[in-house]
Amino acid sequence: MLIIKRYAWLICGFGAIIAGYAMLSTGDISVAPLLLVFGYCLMIPIFLLQSYLQGKGE
Numbered sequence: 001m002l003i004i005k006r007y008a009w010l011i012c013g014f015g016a017i018i019a020g021y022a023m024l025s026t027g028d029i030s031v032a033p034l035l036l037v038f039g040y041c042l043m044i045p046i047f048l049l050q051s052y053l054q055g056k057g058e
C-alpha cells in the first residue's frame with residue numbers, strides 16, 4: 001500500500017507538470033505556473049523524500 005501511495009505522488013507530480021506545460025502552450029499564464037511549481041516543488045520532492053526514508057528502513 002505504501003508503494004502505491006508513494007508512486008501516486010510521482011504520477012500526480014508528472015501530471016501537474018504536463019498539465020502546466022500544456023496550459024502554457026495555450027497561452028494561459030495564470031494557472032500554468034502554479035501547476036508547474038506545485039509539481040516541481042511539492043509533489044516530486046515528497047516522492048523523493050518518501051523513497052529515501054523507505055530505503056533507510058524508517
